Amino acid sequence: MTRARLPIILIGTTLIALGLTACEKPNPGASVFSGTTSKFSRAVCWADEGQSIDAAACAKDLLAKDSVPTIPVVPGQVVGISVDPVVADAGWTPRINDQPLTQRPITSTYFRFTFPEFQDVPADGLSMQLVAGADQATRGVWVFKLSPPA
Numbered sequence: 001m002t003r004a005r006l007p008i009i010l011i012g013t014t015l016i017a018l019g020l021t022a023c024e025k026p027n028p029g030a031s032v033f034s035g036t037t038s039k040f041s042r043a044v045c046w047a048d049e050g051q052s053i054d055a056a057a058c059a060k061d062l063l064a065k066d067s068v069p070t071i072p073v074v075p076g077q078v079v080g081i082s083v084d085p086v087v088a089d090a091g092w093t094p095r096i097n098d099q100p101l102t103q104r105p106i107t108s109t110y111f112r113f114t115f116p117e118f119q120d121v122p123a124d125g126l127s128m129q130l131v132a133g134a135d136q137a138t139r140g141v142w143v144f145k146l147s148p149p150a
Helices: 005-021 055-065 085-090
Strands: 029-034 037-042 070-072 078-083 092-096 110-114 126-134 137-147
Touching: 029 070, 029 137, 037 070, 037 137, 055 137, 078 085, 078 126, 085 092, 085 126, 085 137
Parallel strands: 070 137
Antiparallel strands: 029 037, 029 078, 078 110, 092 126, 126 137
């Protein structure tokens, strides 16, 4: 092999390797913030368009591992949620302890609510799930924990 061909072969091999690693896209992300705390997480489970997942089983597995991003909240404080555009396109619903915060899926990338003044945050926290998808076809799940401030 000549010296002139070696750089071309190396460049070609590098491009193929980069192309193969770029095939796996990370799951879409979501951020939750309240006060001065913000947490980002990728979807625990994500299904391609046209497929569906079991949201309850997916969230249960994560909660069992106790590795849930935690956000301290104070009653009366605003909680904001931001999701990737692909999530908004699928529609998504925020839930606290499995109770939906909206009647219909949200189709924008941002949602905020004021944590109720009359709601105490238990010492062990509240589970907040973001569930993407509509019409009984769940595409993704994110799990966060709302906890009292330290």
